Amino acid sequence: MFGDNGVLQELVAMSQELGRPEHQYVILGEGNTSARVDGGSFWVKASGYSLAGIEPGGFVRLSFQPLLEALERPALSDDDVSRVLQEATLEPEGLRPSVESFLHAVALAEGEACFVAHTHPTAVNRVLCSIRARELVQGRLFPDEVVSCGCASLYLEYEDPGFALARQFRQGLAAYRQENGVSPKVVLIENHGLIALGSTVREVLATTAMAVKAFEILWGAAVLGGPRYLPEQEVKRINSRLDEHYRRGLLHAR
Ligand SMILES: [Zn+2]
Numbered sequence: 001m002f003g004d005n006g007v008l009q010e011l012v013a014m015s016q017e018l019g020r021p022e023h024q025y026v027i028l029g030e031g032n033t034s035a036r037v038d039g040g041s042f043w044v045k046a047s048g049y050s051l052a053g054i055e056p057g058g059f060v061r062l063s064f065q066p067l068l069e070a071l072e073r074p075a076l077s078d079d080d081v082s083r084v085l086q087e088a089t090l091e092p093e094g095l096r097p098s099v100e101s102f103l104h105a106v107a108l109a110e111g112e113a114c115f116v117a118h119t120h121p122t123a124v125n126r127v128l129c130s131i132r133a134r135e136l137v138q139g140r141l142f143p144d145e146v147v148s149c150g151c152a153s154l155y156l157e158y159e160d161p162g163f164a165l166a167r168q169f170r171q172g173l174a175a176y177r178q179e180n181g182v183s184p185k186v187v188l189i190e191n192h193g194l195i196a197l198g199s200t201v202r203e204v205l206a207t208t209a210m211a212v213k214a215f216e217i218l219w220g221a222a223v224l225g226g227p228r229y230l231p232e233q234e235v236k237r238i239n240s241r242l243d244e245h246y247r248r249g250l251l252h253a254r
Contacts, residue, residue, distance in 0.1 A: 008056050011035040011043050011115065014201040015058075018117055018208065019051030025119040025208065026051055031193075034104035034116045040064060044104050046095040051119075060097045062088040067105040071167055081163050102166030103195070111173055111183040113197035115204045120193040123215040129191050132222070137188055139229025141217055146230070146238045148210035154184040158191045165189070186211050 015033045018025050025031065031051050034044040041063050045051070049058035066088040070076060076084065085097050098104070100118055107116045127133055137153060140146050154176045159165040169187065176184050185207050187195035194211055198204035221227035230238075 005056075007035045007037055008043055008059060010201050011059065012054060012056055014115060014117065014204060015045065015051045015054045017205055018119055019054065021052065023209075023212070024122045025212070026121075031117070031119040032098040032100050032104070033118070034101075034108060036108045036114045037061065041090055042104065042108050044101045045098045047098050048096070057092075058095075060092070060095045060101075061090045062097055062101055062105070063090055064088075064105050064109050067102050068109060070163075071102060071106070071170055076163050099162040100166070102163050103169050106166055106170045106173060107187075107195065107197050110170065111197050112199070113183070114199045115201050116198075117196045117204045117208055118193065119196075119208060121208075121212045121215070123212050123219065124188070124194045125192070126219055127215055127222075128188060128193070133188075133190055136218060136222055136227065139227065139232075140235045141214055141221065141227060141229060143230070143238050145210055145214045146235050148185070148206050149214065150182070150185040151180065151235055151239050152184070153186040153188050153211075156187065156189045158189070161192065165192075169195075 011033060018031065018033065021027075029048055029050055032045040033051065034042050036042045041061055043059045043061050045054070046058050046060050062085070066084050070080075070084045085101060088101070089097065103118070104116050107113050127136055130136070134155060137155060140149070140151070154172050156165070156168055156172050159168045172187075173183065183197060185197055187197070189195070194208065196204045196207040196211065198207055218227055
């Protein structure tokens, strides 16, 4: 293998943790993860593998360029998508990259992320599959949610998983960055699931865990008459407060 095995080992450990059944983030072959190797390539989960117990042999290394170039086109047939994925594959041969490889390429190349985790947590999808999903996720509920999940999540309306979803994500990411000056740490996909973006494995795991906790609380708050969100200025203050930055540093350094 000519890839960076340090990054791959970290990705394997992150994926195994996300796949632990007690978290209820994913079952069977659900979810996919990725890690940037360098400016030109990244590792992504191969199709058909479970995150639980996955080994290095369950990942494929892809080149960014063919995927990002394909996303400039308005639509691709399923055959074209397969051809582009094959063209982008650096190693090993014979494995089919995840259908969400396009989405991972965007998150890693344009979303300031080094590690990305896409999961389908029960607690998150309980809300994202409801008719009140969009309205319910419009605020932050408690200080530690702001610390681990940022000021606001990027919300994406339902789109066909794979190429179409990646195109929609790319547009949403650009709009979010324009509005907020940074990339989101949490992306919510209607009727589908969660994406956590981070610069380290620890950050991605913390963001996923905190987002899931926030959704558990949101569900309860919705049942008990409706969530009371933190005031917007409080969210901004926490996000920029020095000691919270310090805590964030500690959280990620551990
Ligand atoms: Zn998914």
